Amino acid sequence: MKGMLILAAKDLRLLWRDRFGLFWVLGFPLIMALLFGSLYSGDGGGASNISIGVVDEDQSDESKAYVKKLQESEALTVKHLDLPTAQDQVRKGKLSAFLRVEKGFGDSPFGSSTEGLLLELGVDPARRAAKAYLQGILIRTWFDSTKDMFSNPMKMRQLVTEGLRDIDQSTGISKSQRDVFNTFLANVDRFLGDVDPEVYSQNEPLGNMEIKTVSVIRDKAQPRNPFDITFPSGILWGLIGCATAFGISIVNERSSGTLLRIRLSPLGRAQILGGKGLACFAACVGVTVFLIFIGVVFFKVQLSDPLKATLAIFSTAICFVGIMMLISVMGKTERAVSGAGWAILLVMAMFGGCMIPLAFMPGWMQTISHLSPVKWCILALEGAIWRQFSYAEMAQPCGILVIIGVVFFTAGVKIFARSGQKVSDTSR
Amino acid sequence: MQAMIRVSELRKKYGKLTAVDGISFEVLRGESFGLLGPNGAGKTTILNMLVGLLDPDGGSIEVNGVRDATRPRVKKKIGVAPQSLSLYDEMTAAENLSFFGSLYGLPRRKLKDRIDWALSLSGLVDRKTHRVKTFSGGMKRRLNLACALVHEPTLVLLDEPTVGVDPQSRNHIFESIEQLKNEGLTVIYTTHYMEEAQRLCDRIAIIDQGKVLALDTVEALIEQHGGHSRVEVKLASLPDDPSALPGELNGSVLSVETDRPLEIVAQLAESGLKFLTLKVDRVDLESVFLNLTGRRLRDQ
Structure with a gap:
């Protein structure tokens, strides 16, 4: 074990001194995580806060009360504007939409006329989701306003009086129908006049119209911010850098003769390769811990369970040690190993979720991604970071990663051992 | 005097090419033994088989009475300076010596003493904290030799240790090897420079096309075959x-x-x-x- 530690310490020291190599292992992954995290953040941050301009042409108590309710909504940021400015800002994309509260909104019953609500929503038709979302918020707010009217017997009596007058003036209605409406409204008016206003207003005239919501565990397991997704991807870039760097270092040691000198020492082949694997493992763990630390401390990446994170980090590192070993025997020169290594790992990264997050992949790509170890690495890390996997759920990606690591490492060692005799002497 | 190395009917083939063809010789303890031959004669193949890096196709090798040179206790007693410079360029001279010495399990204090000794032998005391990538070819060669000696071996195999070095470094290497001889180490030295073999070796095996053509002291070889x-x-x-x-x-x-x-x-x-x-x-x-x-x- 001591020999392996000596070899690993040497490899880590060499990696540390190779500033260019270190950039690919630490710097590049961090840049990727931050760059894509910032890009996704700039997408509006979901639909949590839509900016709209409000043009209140009515300026009645009712319209003001309605706009006030809109302002109280957490989903909206409301700006008071005149119509041309509001239209201009929507056109330029500075506002998602504008809302015009038309004249007569306060005077008409429930803010509506025979043609509908006296509200006008200005929105880009291409933004269908935003339009539907806004319509929902506006209707709900309107409904909240009308609930106040139903709770006030004075306002209701005023409406009844207006109704009786309209029926009286109406010509297109039969006498019998007129009598029915008059009788009904007169009884309602009598009721509203007799009832205690305090008792009446305590009742919810239309009941509570809130849609009940219940918490489902999966709801909590959503990424809180884009860095929850981009940091696992960034970590994978770091691991790819580690595997390539150490894979190349084995070939480099072969060609420079240092491997020959190490083989002349009392260390066995298993110890020599074990030392290389240990160095790669330590580097992978170090890179992952470093990036998670940066993510948690500076970018609010959530770490649901440190123990599960440890499990994910270790299994991911084991997988990449295996990949490193296999890469190292893919060629006899640094150039060959570097080329083959990057080519294979880039394809794995592409289909594994390093470039396109797994959640955004089309179906066929998600199916192919099962073949990429990178996918299982990301799944394990995300499971520990924000997906809140149970231990049983963690077992699948972690188990697959360990199996891949062991199989690849064993295959790499066998190929390495087979080529060992050829390595020793090429010139007599 | 007891034999440190005993080689009998050693054979090695690469495909159809016979690299070593039934070679036999003995190297005595404390002796400086030369393998002299042109490039491609089979010298490096013989060395690699002696230290267990290559398996022979036939014949036998005994190092210090043990048939298997890959045993750790045998390896601990052998130091090899390979023909190619086997050093870490990004590490300093002292770090290279420390790393290779520690592979042999030397205690910390002993290792420190041996590093100082090896730096002194190779004339690199002033450059011990400098990275190898800043060294000249001759300095690298000297460090390559020092790395083979840092763990205090009793048998040293030097494979063309003066290839591509300046006269000053070459002379320094010669003096170092002479010092090793005086300290009683057994040295096997491969070269295609006859002056080196003549100066440094007690006995020489002249090798060509995988065969030993003659083996004796320099004087005896000249007397028998020199004309x-x-x-x-x-x-x-x-x-x-x-x-x-x-x-x-x-x-x-x-x-x-x-x-x-x-x-x-x-x-x-x-x-x-x-x-x-x-x-x-x-x-x-x-x-x-x-x-x-x-x-x-x-x-x-």
Whole structure:
């Protein structure tokens, strides 16, 4: 074990001194995580806060009360504007939409006329989701306003009086129908006049119209911010850098003769390769811990369970040690190993979720991604970071990663051992 | 004296090419033994089989009485300076020595002492904290040798240790090897430079095409296979009786082949002959190789 530690310490020291190599292992992954995290953040941050301009042409108590309710909504940021400015800002994309509260909104019953609500929503038709979302918020707010009217017997009596007058003036209605409406409204008016206003207003005239919501565990397991997704991807870039760097270092040691000198020492082949694997493992763990630390401390990446994170980090590192070993025997020169290594790992990264997050992949790509170890690495890390996997759920990606690591490492060692005799002497 | 290495009927083939063809020899404890031969003669293959890096196709090897040279206790006693510079460029001289020394399990204090000793031997004390990538070729060669010695081996295998070095470093390496000899280490030295073999080796095996052509001390090899030295004199004037002169006279140039060239020169001078030029070609290992193979070492 001591020999392996000596070899690993040497490899880590060499990696540390190779500033260019270190950039690919630490710097590049961090840049990727931050760059894509910032890009996704700039997408509006979901639909949590839509900016709209409000043009209140009515300026009645009712319209003001309605706009006030809109302002109280957490989903909206409301700006008071005149119509041309509001239209201009929507056109330029500075506002998602504008809302015009038309004249007569306060005077008409429930803010509506025979043609509908006296509200006008200005929105880009291409933004269908935003339009539907806004319509929902506006209707709900309107409904909240009308609930106040139903709770006030004075306002209701005023409406009844207006109704009786309209029926009286109406010509297109039969006498019998007129009598029915008059009788009904007169009884309602009598009721509203007799009832205690305090008792009446305590009742919810239309009941509570809130849609009940219940918490489902999966709801909590959503990424809180884009860095929850981009940091696992960034970590994978770091691991790819580690595997390539150490894979190349084995070939480099072969060609420079240092491997020959190490083989002349009392260390066995298993110890020599074990030392290389240990160095790669330590580097992978170090890179992952470093990036998670940066993510948690500076970018609010959530770490649901440190123990599960440890499990994910270790299994991911084991997988990449295996990949490193296999890469190292893919060629006899640094150039060959570097080329083959990057080519294979880039394809794995592409289909594994390093470039396109797994959640955004089309179906066929998600199916192919099962073949990429990178996918299982990301799944394990995300499971520990924000997906809140149970231990049983963690077992699948972690188990697959360990199996891949062991199989690849064993295959790499066998190929390495087979080529060992050829390595020793090429010139007599 | 007890044999440190015993090689018997050693064979190695690469495909159809026979690299080592039934070689046998012994190296005595404390002896400096040379493997002299042109490039491609099989010297490095022999070394690699001696230290267990290559498996022989036939024959046997015993190192210090043990047949398996890959055993850790045997490896601990062997130091190898490979022909290629086997160093970490990004590490300092001291770090390289420390790393290779620690692989042999030396205690910390002992390792420190050995590093100091190796740096002193290689003349790199002043450069011990400098990274190897800043070293000249000669300095790297010296460090390459030092790395083979840092763990205090009793058997040292040096594979062409002076290839591509400046005269100053070459001389330093020679002095280092002579110091090792004086300290009683067994040294196996491969080279295709006969001057090196002649200066450093107690006995030499001349190898060509995987076979040992001759094996003995330098003097014995020259005596057995070197032929005669040649004295060539351009005379100022011919004597009255040229037939009394030894050797062949071609115009005014007299050529004499002899085992005792200095005696011939003295004899000619005493006879009153005046020389315009005098040239003595002494027999050396080059002549031995030429006589054994019909080729020159440097022609390879």
